Amino acid sequence: MKAPIFVRSFSQRERESLEAGLRSKDTFALRRSQMVLASSSGEEVPQIATSLGCGQQTVRDAIHDFNARGVEALAAKSSRPRRELATPSTRKAPRL
DSSP states (O other): OOOOOOOOOOOHHHHHHHHHHTTOSOHHHHHHHHHHHHHHTTOOHHHHHHHHTSOHHHHHHHHHHHHHHGGGGGSOOOOSOOOOOOOTTTSOOOOO
């Protein structure tokens, strides 16, 4: 069983951004705001997941992301994998 996690305490500016996220047309920001505010009120991950109809790991990810990035966690990151491009100095190309 995983240890219960909760969101860190946040500043007044962060609280205002989270409350504004509750009125957002962007569903990602809305759901993240709901998860973070529920965690700050003392609800545990399983309760939040059940009430929002999502997975427990989704809630954990949102809490960890908010704890690390703050309000920036309300915006979706790119899900595209980061790849390192091969440059002529890093790849072995035949000499012409």
